[in-house]
Amino acid sequence: MTGPKTARNSGQSPPQRIDHPSDPSAIVITHEDIDRAHDRELVLETRARRGFWPRARLLWLLVGPGILVMLGENDGPSMLSYAATGARFGIGFFLPFVVLTFLMACVVQEMTVRLGAATHRGHAELIFERFGPFWGWFSMVDLMVGNFLTLVTEFIAIRAGLGYFGVPPAVAVLGAWLVLVAALMAHRYWTWERVTLAAAMCNLVFVPVALLSHPHWRSIGGAMLAWKPLPGGLTPDTVLILLADIGATVTPWMLFFQQSAIADKGLTTRDIRFGRIDTVIGAACAALAAVATIIATAALFTHGMTAGNFEAGEFAQALQPFVGRWGASLFALGMFEAGMVAAITISTSSAYAFGEVARRPHSLNLPFQQGKSFYLVLLVEAAAAAALVLIPGIPLVYIVLVVNVIAVLAMPPALLFLYMLVNDRELMGELVSPLWANVLALGVVVVLVGAGILFGVSVVTPHALAIFGGK
Amino acid sequence: MDPKHSQQGESVNSDAIASLVAALEPDQLISAKELRSAPRRRLTATEKVLFWLLRFYLIFMFGIVIYQVWTGARH
Numbered sequence: 001m002t003g004p005k006t007a008r009n010s011g012q013s014p015p016q017r018i019d020h021p022s023d024p025s026a027i028v029i030t031h032e033d034i035d036r037a038h039d040r041e042l043v044l045e046t047r048a049r050r051g052f053w054p055r056a057r058l059l060w061l062l063v064g065p066g067i068l069v070m071l072g073e074n075d076g077p078s079m080l081s082y083a084a085t086g087a088r089f090g091i092g093f094f095l096p097f098v099v100l101t102f103l104m105a106c107v108v109q110e111m112t113v114r115l116g117a118a119t120h121r122g123h124a125e126l127i128f129e130r131f132g133p134f135w136g137w138f139s140m141v142d143l144m145v146g147n148f149l150t151l152v153t154e155f156i157a158i159r160a161g162l163g164y165f166g167v168p169p170a171v172a173v174l175g176a177w178l179v180l181v182a183a184l185m186a187h188r189y190w191t192w193e194r195v196t197l198a199a200a201m202c203n204l205v206f207v208p209v210a211l212l213s214h215p216h217w218r219s220i221g222g223a224m225l226a227w228k229p230l231p232g233g234l235t236p237d238t239v240l241i242l243l244a245d246i247g248a249t250v251t252p253w254m255l256f257f258q259q260s261a262i263a264d265k266g267l268t269t270r271d272i273r274f275g276r277i278d279t280v281i282g283a284a285c286a287a288l289a290a291v292a293t294i295i296a297t298a299a300l301f302t303h304g305m306t307a308g309n310f311e312a313g314e315f316a317q318a319l320q321p322f323v324g325r326w327g328a329s330l331f332a333l334g335m336f337e338a339g340m341v342a343a344i345t346i347s348t349s350s351a352y353a354f355g356e357v358a359r360r361p362h363s364l365n366l367p368f369q370q371g372k373s374f375y376l377v378l379l380v381e382a383a384a385a386a387a388l389v390l391i392p393g394i395p396l397v398y399i400v401l402v403v404n405v406i407a408v409l410a411m412p413p414a415l416l417f418l419y420m421l422v423n424d425r426e427l428m429g430e431l432v433s434p435l436w437a438n439v440l441a442l443g444v445v446v447v448l449v450g451a452g453i454l455f456g457v458s459v460v461t462p463h464a465l466a467i468f469g470g471k
Numbered sequence: 472m473d474p475k476h477s478q479q480g481e482s483v484n485s486d487a488i489a490s491l492v493a494a495l496e497p498d499q500l501i502s503a504k505e506l507r508s509a510p511r512r513r514l515t516a517t518e519k520v521l522f523w524l525l526r527f528y529l530i531f532m533f534g535i536v537i538y539q540v541w542t543g544a545r546h
Binding site: 028029030032033036037038040041044119120121126129130131132135138142266268361402405406409410412413416420424426427449452455456459460 | 493494495496498500501502504508509510511512514518521522525526528529531532533535536538539540
């Protein structure tokens with residue numbers, strides 16, 4: 001854990017008691033504690049005031065991890081999945097389906113809010129402590145493999161998005177990595193969170209693109225109200241896109257990131273309501289951007305254009321006749337933003353998890369000298385993913401295709417850990433999941449395992465899909 | 472002394488500490504996590520079976536993904 005290392009590294013004697021405010025001389029205070037305490041003082045002061053504006057300010061102070069995790073998951077491969085969905089299948093089945101996947105994400109992420117606020121510990125840390133290193137390392141390997149592959153796809157999206165504007169790949173990728181470094185410069189969780197939040201809100205540029213495509217509102221209303229059947233029935237193609245869309249909203253890194261960010265931000269059990277609001281706001285914004293992307297690219301479907309192997313830049317070019325030059329530019333910019341924000345949040349989730357498991361200091365409040373291993377993991381992982389994208393001949397399209405699928409496949413084991421932790425009365429006390437939350441969580445696990453099995457069938461014996469009503 | 476400029480592990484004056492302890496919950500301090508780690512939980516047989524089942528599921532499905540990528544690359 002962080003504590004002992006921090007104290008030992010500083011050359012101090014090990015800390016004594018910490019829960020006796022009457023004996024403060026025994027406490028070892030770190031730079032990280034001080035920064036977090038400053039943030040909490042603001043929260044406590046604001047909470048003490050009555051009225052609408054103090055409440056609104058309290059919400060402003062407490063939101064962050066939920067919006068970041070949801071908009072962070074609207075990443076390069078996710079936006080490409082939504083774009084491919086609209087272009088190949090239109091809006092009929094997939095608009096309500098995507099909204100449903102965000103509801104699933106809310107159910108899952110709400111558990112991490114309670115867990116982080118109740119324990120003040122990151123997800124990896126709790127898994128290692130409660131289940132031991134044997135199971136802990138399994139979950140770490142799942143996370144690290146998934147995160148690295150996803151990071152590669154973020155840089156693919158960055159390269160493709162900026163490529164539309166004529167930026168050379170090496171400049172785009174190096175520039176993005178430097179932006180990631182710049183976001184960390186403040187060595188302050190609060191500053192990092194606000195800068196990244198501002199960037200994440202740019203995910204909504206897909207909304208004006210959808211409006212520029214002159215959507216048919218009655219069809220959209222009809223699709224949302226009367227859920228139409230899957231176009232063409234179950235085929236390997238539709239199964240792949242179904243899985244990609246599920247993987248675009250629920251992935252293991254989100255569990256690790258939101259819980260660790262909540263602990264780093266310093267949320268407590270009194271803030272859980274705001275943590276839930278934060279998560280719902282994030283899900284609503286992300287769902288809006290996802291739906292907008294499907295609506296925007298549905299213009300290609302309506303006009304019978306093939307978009308089977310499009311990458312981000314090609315989508316923007318293909319959309320230009322329907323959304324104009326500005327719309328196409330916004331689409332490409334949105335792809336860059338999606339990759340950029342996700343590269344920041346996903347590499348941070350890896351760094352948190354590494355620090356928690358290796359028992360090294362892990363906080364965005366740490367100066368570089370004190371959080372060397374944390375920052376190095378974050379920057380080196382991102383640099384390696386960025387470098388991979390620049391190697392000529394790497395099958396980038398395949399990596400993009402499988403990343404969301406891998407995310408769906410890795411979710412059930414990750415959810416089992418989360419389910420057991422959030423129902424652990426020794427950790428959670430009265431905050432254990434109520435029955436309805438457990439039923440919803442188990443429902444999500446069943447959907448994910450079912451989707452995984454369907455994918456397996458579609459790959460190994462595609463003709464067997466006929467059993468499920470497919471072709 | 473300005474707590475903002477305190478170094479890691481540095482002793483700060485008692486007023487600053489009192490202020491910190493008031494703003495943070497006791498177990499939010501880094502040193503508190505050292506003293507109170509969550510004890511290891513004994514897994515029941517059912518839980519172990521579930522863990523292993525999901526592990527095999529994941530390994531099997533990863534094999535399928537690799538097969539799909541391999542066949543896709545050949546085409």
